[in-house]
Amino acid sequence: QERKWALVRGRIRDFPDFPSPGVLFRDIAPLLKDPLAFSAAIDLLEAHVRASHPKFDYIAGLDSRGFLFGPVLAQRLGVGFVLIRKKGKLPGLTESVSYTLEYGQAELEVQSDAVRPGQKVILIDDLLATGGTMRAACQLMRKLEAEVVECLVLIELKFLKGADLIKPFPLHSLVQYE
Numbered sequence: 001q002e003r004k005w006a007l008v009r010g011r012i013r014d015f016p017d018f019p020s021p022g023v024l025f026r027d028i029a030p031l032l033k034d035p036l037a038f039s040a041a042i043d044l045l046e047a048h049v050r051a052s053h054p055k056f057d058y059i060a061g062l063d064s065r066g067f068l069f070g071p072v073l074a075q076r077l078g079v080g081f082v083l084i085r086k087k088g089k090l091p092g093l094t095e096s097v098s099y100t101l102e103y104g105q106a107e108l109e110v111q112s113d114a115v116r117p118g119q120k121v122i123l124i125d126d127l128l129a130t131g132g133t134m135r136a137a138c139q140l141m142r143k144l145e146a147e148v149v150e151c152l153v154l155i156e157l158k159f160l161k162g163a164d165l166i167k168p169f170p171l172h173s174l175v176q177y178e
């Protein structure tokens with residue numbers, strides 16, 4: 001486990017001042033390019049979910065980088081994958097929640113029939129920063145009367161206190177930056 005964690009941590013690359021001055025961007029491209037590191041990340045997520053959540057219905061991924069990890073993890077765990085998308089991408093009846101970004105507003109959507117009331121969902125994204133995106137996803141699940149059993153991310157930027165914003169929903173992250 002320790003070896004796998006080091007492999008994951010070692011494949012996250014830093015870019016100072018991207019996308020704007022003062023921001024240190026954590027880039028997962030090297031992790032995705034390295035099949036050993038990529039599968040180590042999925043192994044760690046799988047082990048955590050198996051140990052913590054014996055029974056749940058879906059993995060739901062956040063547009064767009066949650067789509068890189070969610071479907072692979074869902075396949076490993078033998079459950080289906082649900083899309084949580086940015087506004088205007090999903091056909092049919094949808095629910096939407098708007099949230100605040102550094103600059104302006106954005107909206108997340110889910111199809112109204114994606115999850116039935118009472119079903120249990122694990123949310124996944126690549127990274128938690130302010131938590132605004134993940135919180136909006138939690139609110140979407142509440143609109144569907146689904147239960148968020150956990151929010152999963154590979155990377156947590158702890159100094160932005162996103163875990164506080166998504167309370168009371170539990171968060172699990174693989175790699176934390178202070």
Ligand code: PRP
Pocket residue numbers: 062063064065066125126127128129130131132133134162
């Ligand atoms: C990034 C990241 C998370 C979100 C985290 O996505 O992938 O989804 O920001 O930020 P927050 O915790 O402050 O809300 P982005 O909005 O850049 O979209 P993308 O996945 O389409 O690149």
Ligand code: HPA
Pocket residue numbers: 024025026027127129
């Ligand atoms: N890296 C990648 N995505 C992000 C970051 C970051 O540091 N902050 C917000 N979204």
